[in-house]
Amino acid sequence: MAPSDAARTDGDEVLLEVEDLTTVFYTDKETIHAVDGVSFSVAEGETLGIVGESGSGKSVTARSVLGLVDSPGVIESGSIRYRGDELTGGNWDDHRGDLSIVFQDPMNSLNPVYTVGNQIRETLRIHQGLRGTAAREEAVRLLEAVGIPDARRRVNEYPHQFSGGMRQRAVIAVALACDPDLLICDEPTTALDVTIQAQILELLEDLQREEDLAILFITHDMGVIEETADRVNVMYAGEVVESAAVDDLFESPAHPYTRGLLASIPGRTAAEDRLPTIEGEVPTPTGPPSDCRFADRCPEAFDACEDVHPEHVDVGSDHGVACLLHEEAYDHSPPVDPASGSAAVEGDAAADGGDRP
Ligand SMILES: Nc1ncnc2c1ncn2[C@@H]1O[C@H](COP(=O)(O)OP(=O)(O)OP(=O)(O)O)[C@@H](O)[C@H]1O
Ligand code: NI
Numbered sequence: 001m002a003p004s005d006a007a008r009t010d011g012d013e014v015l016l017e018v019e020d021l022t023t024v025f026y027t028d029k030e031t032i033h034a035v036d037g038v039s040f041s042v043a044e045g046e047t048l049g050i051v052g053e054s055g056s057g058k059s060v061t062a063r064s065v066l067g068l069v070d071s072p073g074v075i076e077s078g079s080i081r082y083r084g085d086e087l088t089g090g091n092w093d094d095h096r097g098d099l100s101i102v103f104q105d106p107m108n109s110l111n112p113v114y115t116v117g118n119q120i121r122e123t124l125r126i127h128q129g130l131r132g133t134a135a136r137e138e139a140v141r142l143l144e145a146v147g148i149p150d151a152r153r154r155v156n157e158y159p160h161q162f163s164g165g166m167r168q169r170a171v172i173a174v175a176l177a178c179d180p181d182l183l184i185c186d187e188p189t190t191a192l193d194v195t196i197q198a199q200i201l202e203l204l205e206d207l208q209r210e211e212d213l214a215i216l217f218i219t220h221d222m223g224v225i226e227e228t229a230d231r232v233n234v235m236y237a238g239e240v241v242e243s244a245a246v247d248d249l250f251e252s253p254a255h256p257y258t259r260g261l262l263a264s265i266p267g268r269t270a271a272e273d274r275l276p277t278i279e280g281e282v283p284t285p286t287g288p289p290s291d292c293r294f295a296d297r298c299p300e301a302f303d304a305c306e307d308v309h310p311e312h313v314d315v316g317s318d319h320g321v322a323c324l325l326h327e328e329a330y331d332h333s334p335p336v337d338p339a340s341g342s343a344a345v346e347g348d349a350a351a352d353g354g355d356r357p
Pocket of ligand 2: 058059060
C-alpha cells in the first residue's frame with residue numbers, strides 16, 4: 001500500500017495519485033530536475049492547492065499529470081494513476097476528457113478566429129460526442145453555468161469581444177465541456193485584476209459543488225490558497241517541502257519556507273506597508289538533491305542543512321514536512337514534550353519555595 005493511501009482518512013475515493021514523480025529537462029546547457037520526487041493524491045470533490053514561488057515546478061507538475069511534457073523534457077520516473085490506471089508510458093488518451101486544464105492567460109487558450117461557441121462545441125463533439133442542436137444547447141448551458149450573461153447571444157461572439165474576466169469564464173466553459181472529474185487550474189486568476197479574480201474563485205467554488213469536480217489549484221499566492229484549497233502542497237525547487245490540510249498549514253506551518261510565504265500575505269503581519277519577503281530566489285535544481293535546496297535562503301539553517309537532503313517526516317495527522325528541524329537526529333528546536341515541559345516548571349516553582357503569592 002502506498003503511503004498516501006495509508007495517510008488518507010476520509011472516505012472519498014482517490015481520483016489522482018502521483019508517486020515519486022520526477023520530470024527532467026535535458027537542455028544543451030544543463031539537466032534540470034524541474035519536478036523531483038513529488039508525491040500527492042487528490043480525492044473526488046477535493047481541492048488540492050500547489051503553492052510556491054516562480055520556478056518551483058508547479059506548472060511542470062501540472063503538465064506531467066496531463067501528459068503534456070514536451071522535449072527536451074521527460075517524465076524520468078514515478079507513477080501517475082487516475083482511478084488506479086497508470087497514465088505514464090503513454091496511456092493518457094484513455095482519460096483525455098477526465099482531466100482538464102485552465103491556464104493563466106485566457107487569450108492563449110482560446111483561438112481568436114473561432115467563436116466562443118464554436119470552441120465549446122468542438123470540445124463537446126470530441127469528448128462527449130455531442131453534435132447539432134444538442135451541442136448548441138449544451139454550449140449555451142455551459143456559458144450560463146460559468147456566469148456569462150446573455151449566453152444565447154454571446155455564444156456566437158469571438159474571444160476579442162469578451163472582457164478579460166469573461167474570457168477566463170469562457171475558458172473554464174471549454175474545460176468543462178470535456179465533462180472532467182478533475183480540473184487543473186494553473187494560476188487561473190493571476191492575469192486578472194483583484195475584483196475579477198475573486199469572482200472567478202467564487203465561480204470555481206460553485207462549479208466544484210454543482211459539477212462535483214476535484215480541483216488541483218496552482219498559485220504562488222498563499223492568500224488564494226486560503227480561500228480555495230482543502231489541502232496544500234508547498235513546492236520548492238522541484239520538491240514538495242510541506243503538505244497539510246490548509247487550516248493546519250496556516251495554524252502550524254512547519255517549514256521555514258512555508259512560514260516565509262505566509263508572512264508575505266497582506267494582513268498577517270503587523271507592518272502592513274512593508275511585507276517581509278524571502279531574500280533571493282528559487283535555485284534551478286540541476287542535479288539530484290544532496291542538501292536542502294532552501295538552505296541558503298533559510299533563516300533557521302544550520303550546518304547539516306548544507307550536506308543532508310531532508311526526508312519527509314510526519315509532524316501531525318496528514319501533515320508532512322521535509323526539513324531537518326523536524327528530524328530528531330538534527331533537533332535544533334527547543335524541547336517540545338509538553339508533559340515534561342510542565343513537570344519541569346512545577347518542579348522549579350516548588351524548589352523556589354513560594355515565589356508566587
Ligand atoms: N521547456 C522547458 N525547458 C527547460 N526548462 C524548463 C522548461 N519548462 C520548465 N523548465 C524549468 O523547470 C523549472 C520549473 O518550472 P515551472 O514552470 O514548473 O515553475 P512554476 O512553479 O510553474 O513557476 P511560475 O510560478 O513562474 O509559473 C524551472 O527551473 C524552469 O526553468
Ligand atoms: Ni507556472
